[in-house]
Amino acid sequence: MADRDEAVFEAVAAVVDPALFHSLGELGTVRRAARKRGRVEVVVAVPSEHYPDPDELHRRVTEALGAFAEAGSTVSVELEAMEEEERAALGQRLHAIEGVETSAPVGAAGAGAAGRTSPLSAPKSRTRVLAIASGKGGVGKSTVTVNLAVALARAGHSVGLLDADIYGFSVPRMLGVTHAPMVLGRTIVPPVTHGVRSISTGFFVDEEKAIAWRGPMLHKALEQFLVDVHWGAPDFLLVDMPPGTGDVALSVAQQLPRAELYVVTTPQPAAQRVAQRAGALARQLRLPLRGVVENMSWFCTPDGARYELFGFGGGEELSSSLGVPLLAQVPLVTAIREGADDGRPAVIAEPDGEVAKVFEELAARVVALGPARVYRSELKLS
Ligand SMILES: Nc1ncnc2c1ncn2[C@@H]1O[C@H](COP(=O)(O)OP(=O)(O)O)[C@@H](O)[C@H]1O
Ligand SMILES: [Mg+2]
Incomplete structure (x- = not known):
């Protein structure tokens, strides 16, 4: 210069x-x-x-x-x-800053499909990865993920959100993402919405065409989301997990071995079955289960009457049978559904409301839990 x-x-x-x-x-x-x-x-x-x-x-x-x-x-x-070349050079620089191995040999140990690992899986990574899962769809997994992400960002943390629900993506709509990622050569820079960096297959396909993601393409997409996306080493990366323990879920867990698992459930007291399923999920994904979030816990009418529409006690029973804390009970409120439909998460739409408070507390509890302790197998006493 x-x-x-x-x-x-x-x-x-x-x-x-x-x-x-x-x-x-x-x-x-x-x-x-x-x-x-x-x-x-x-x-x-x-x-x-x-x-x-x-x-x-x-x-x-x-x-x-x-x-x-x-x-x-x-x-x-x-x-x-x-100019175009400068953009590509910047993309490479972003990879270099984050320590992405761009030239790792194919099939390197612990690496993704093309032999490349995410900096988020490195032992020295400072990012806590929170995988949000549920036993079945429609319990509010994405709702909890999006609102928790925004609450963490509002508390001053840097936050990324990976929509790993490849077929059932809902993060773009729920978070209200309005612009596409920037693509710099091979590096994808996630858009920032309400303070949250996010990536979703929804950014790359029409909703009707989402079904076209199959097999190798899907793995490629996931690998790209973890390796080629410039997450910028956030404090937290939340992952909206695909349902169950299918290929995609297993692949996410393999590529993010340091992830902590959180289970979203509803208050129906079908605890034994749900607990078995959640336990099996944690074992199959080989991720430590850290806590339970109960969603749709109750509904309050404007005159203050409280109804437990979906039963009572499910979250409490699940957490005690799994031996992990019940971290939050989220009420059923219209602002949540409306917010999800027009891209204004309830935490943002009503920052002083009941829901915002619930998610603020949930965020604080997750922070207080601290990272999961990693048990290195070679140190384990037999
Ligand atoms: N606590 C809540 N109050 C009101 N509506 C909710 C609540 N949680 C979820 N919803 C609505 O229920 C539907 C399913 O939630 P979603 O987060 O998409 O579930 P999942 O990701 O588990 O399939 C969405 O329309 C969402 O807006
Ligand atoms: Mg969902």
Whole structure:
């Protein structure tokens, strides 16, 4: 960079790109950082004209240059779109920053279909992976996943959401994702909605065509979601698991061996059967079961009468028979269904409401549980 001013450069380099999750210094996207006769000029490169959050990036850079403005300089900040090769180079750089092995030999131990592993599965990864599952569909698994993700983000954590329900995806609609991922060469940058980075097959197909995802394509999609998606090492990655223990679920669990399992259930006291199923799920997926969330626990009429429409005690019984905590009971409220239909999760639509409180507490409990202890088999006493 010609006429680069170190003080200006340093201030700008420290800014974190809101859409790429790393500092502009790490990304190498500061194109110009000059200071001449009371004028500070900064140019930052963004991947394309479709860069999702130019205003926020502009705001952050301008804010970082506040000291220069206060000292009387005129500050000019411009964003410029990259050329195609620069985009591909940035994609490679993102992979390098996250430690994605792009050249691992095919069939390397523990690797995905093409021999590539996700940085999220590395032992040193700081991301807690929360796999949200249920014994059957329609109990509110996606609803819980989406609202918990937003609640964690609102509590200040960085959060990713992987919609692994490949055929039954609902995250794009429920979270209200409005723009497509950015594709930089081979790297896919997830859109950020309500503070949550998300990826779903729904971004890549029409709803009617979703059924076309089959066999190898599906594994490829999953692998791409874990390896080629630039998650940016979030504090939490929530996974909306596909139902049951089919191929996709097993594949997710294999590729994310550090995932913790959470089970969503309804209050019907069919505890034994549900417990057996949840226990079997944890064993088959080989993931530690951390807790139970009961959904649709009760319904309150506007005059305050409380009805237990779907029975009572199911969550409590399930958690005690599995020996894990019941982490939350989520009431049945219209705001949840309406929010799911128009992309405004209840936690966002009514931030001071009952549901927001339930999910805030759930988020706090999950944080308090801490990461699952990893038992290394070689250390186990026989
Ligand atoms: N607590 C709740 N109150 C009201 N509606 C809910 C609640 N939980 C889920 N729903 C609605 O029930 C339906 C099924 O929920 P969903 O999260 O899609 O279930 P799953 O992912 O387990 O199939 C959706 O229409 C959703 O909006
Ligand atoms: Mg679902």
